[in-house]
Amino acid sequence: MKLKVGILSLADPMSGGIYQYTLSLLEAFSNYSSRKYELIQIRLPYFPKILEKDIVIYQDKKNIFLKIKRLIFQQFGIKIGDILGSYNHSELKDIDLIISPTISGLPLYIQKPFIMSIYDFQHKYYPSFFTIKERIIREITFSVGKKANMLICESLFVKRDIEKFLKIPEEKIRVIQSPPPKYIQKTNISIYEINNVKNKYDLPEKYIFYPAQFWFHKNHIRLLKAITLLRDKFNTIIPLILVGSKKNNFDNVMKTIRQLNLENQVKYLGYIPDEDMPCLYKLSTALVMPTLFESVSMPIWEAFYLGVPVLSSNVCALPEQVGDAGLLFDPYNIDDIADKIYKIWIDEKLRAELVKKGYDRIKNLTLENYAKQWENIIEGALNE
Structure with missing residues (x-):
C-alpha cells in the first residue's frame, strides 16, 4: 500500500508569492510525480483543485478544544485560526505525512509527521513593519517548524536564518528553488x-x-x-x-x-x-x-x-x-x-x-526537476 502524502493548500490567491509557491508545488506533483506515493491535496474551498485526489477542509466551529484556545488567544486580540487553523481535521487521520507550503500550526495540531516551508524571518529584521499581534502570530507559528521532520527554504540566506533563529541542525534543512507556476511557463504566446x-x-x-x-x-x-x-x-x-x-x-x-x-x-x-x-x-x-x-x-x-x-x-x-x-x-x-x-x-x-x-x-528550474527533488525530500522525511 502506498504511503499517503497530503499537501496543504491554504494560501489565499490574493496573497501573492505564497500562493504561487503552493501552486508550483502542486503542478509539479500533478504533472511529474513518479506515483511512488499517494498524493492528496488538502485544500480550503477557495483554493483550486490541482491534484486528482483532494480533501476539502472547512472551519470547525463546534470543536470544544478550539473554543477554549480561542478564549485564551482572544485576550491578545489573536484569532485561533491565525495559529492552528480552526478546521475539521477528521478526514486527515489516514494521512502519513503532511507537506505544508505555508507556515501553519495545522500539521502539529493533527499530530502527523510534516515537512514545512519557511520563506523568511522578516519580523526579526524589521519588527516595525508588523503589529504586535502579527509578531506574536509569527513567533508562535514559526516555532512550529522546530517540530518538523524537515524544513524547506529557497536560499542559503534563509537557511542560515533558520539555523540562527530556530536552532535547527543543518541536516534537517533543504534548499530547493521553486520554479514559476505553469501559467508563466507558456511558450506559445501569440x-x-x-x-x-x-x-x-x-x-x-x-x-x-x-x-x-x-x-x-x-x-x-x-x-x-x-x-x-x-x-x-x-x-x-x-x-x-x-x-x-x-x-x-x-x-x-x-x-x-x-x-x-x-x-x-x-x-x-x-x-x-x-x-x-x-x-x-x-x-x-x-x-x-x-x-x-x-x-x-x-x-x-x-x-x-x-x-x-x-x-x-x-x-x-x-x-x-x-x-x-x-x-x-x-x-x-x-x-x-x-x-x-x-x-x-x-x-x-x-x-x-x-x-x-x-x-x-x-534553464534547469523546471517543474519536472522540482518534482524529483521533492520526492527525495519526502523519502528523507519519512526515514527520520
Whole structure:
C-alpha cells in the first residue's frame, strides 16, 4: 500500500508569492510525480483543485478544544485560526505525512509527521513593519517548524536564518528553488494575445514593471521618487506599471503618486488574472524589484523565464538569486535606483545580454526537476 502524502493548500490567491509557491508545488506533483506515493491535496474551498485526489477542509466551529484556545488567544486580540487553523481535521487521520507550503500550526495540531516551508524571518529584521499581534502570530507559528521532520527554504540566506533563529541542525534543512507556476511557463504566446492585453490595459509602448503586494517593505515610495528624479533632472519619462492587491501601504503609495504628479506616468492595474500576466511581462522593458526584504523573488524567476531584463535590490538573498543576470541597486539609495533604471532603459544591447543570462540561470528550474527533488525530500522525511 502506498504511503499517503497530503499537501496543504491554504494560501489565499490574493496573497501573492505564497500562493504561487503552493501552486508550483502542486503542478509539479500533478504533472511529474513518479506515483511512488499517494498524493492528496488538502485544500480550503477557495483554493483550486490541482491534484486528482483532494480533501476539502472547512472551519470547525463546534470543536470544544478550539473554543477554549480561542478564549485564551482572544485576550491578545489573536484569532485561533491565525495559529492552528480552526478546521475539521477528521478526514486527515489516514494521512502519513503532511507537506505544508505555508507556515501553519495545522500539521502539529493533527499530530502527523510534516515537512514545512519557511520563506523568511522578516519580523526579526524589521519588527516595525508588523503589529504586535502579527509578531506574536509569527513567533508562535514559526516555532512550529522546530517540530518538523524537515524544513524547506529557497536560499542559503534563509537557511542560515533558520539555523540562527530556530536552532535547527543543518541536516534537517533543504534548499530547493521553486520554479514559476505553469501559467508563466507558456511558450506559445501569440501576437494576438499580447496585443489584446496591451489594448485591454491601455499599456504604453515601453514601461518598467513592478508586480508586488503593497506591503511597506516592497518599497514603492523610493521607486516612485527614482522615476521622478529621472523626469525632473534628466528629462526622461519612465512609465511604471504596478499590479498587486491592496495591502497596508497602498493608500500611501497612491497619495505619493499624486504628490509627485505621476498620475500620467504610473498606472496601477489592480489584481491581474493569471492568464494576462505573461503578456504584461513580455510587453515590459524591464522588471524592477526594489524590495527592502526578500528571501527569493518569484517575479525575478518569471522575468528570467519570459525573457525580461531584471533590475533588483541587493538585499538578503536577491544577489544570490540574480547573480550576474540582472542589475543590482541599493534599495535605500534613490540615486542608485534611478541610475540602474536609466542604464537598462537606454541600452538595448545590455537588455539583450541580461535576457540571455537570465535564460541560462533558469534553464534547469523546471517543474519536472522540482518534482524529483521533492520526492527525495519526502523519502528523507519519512526515514527520520
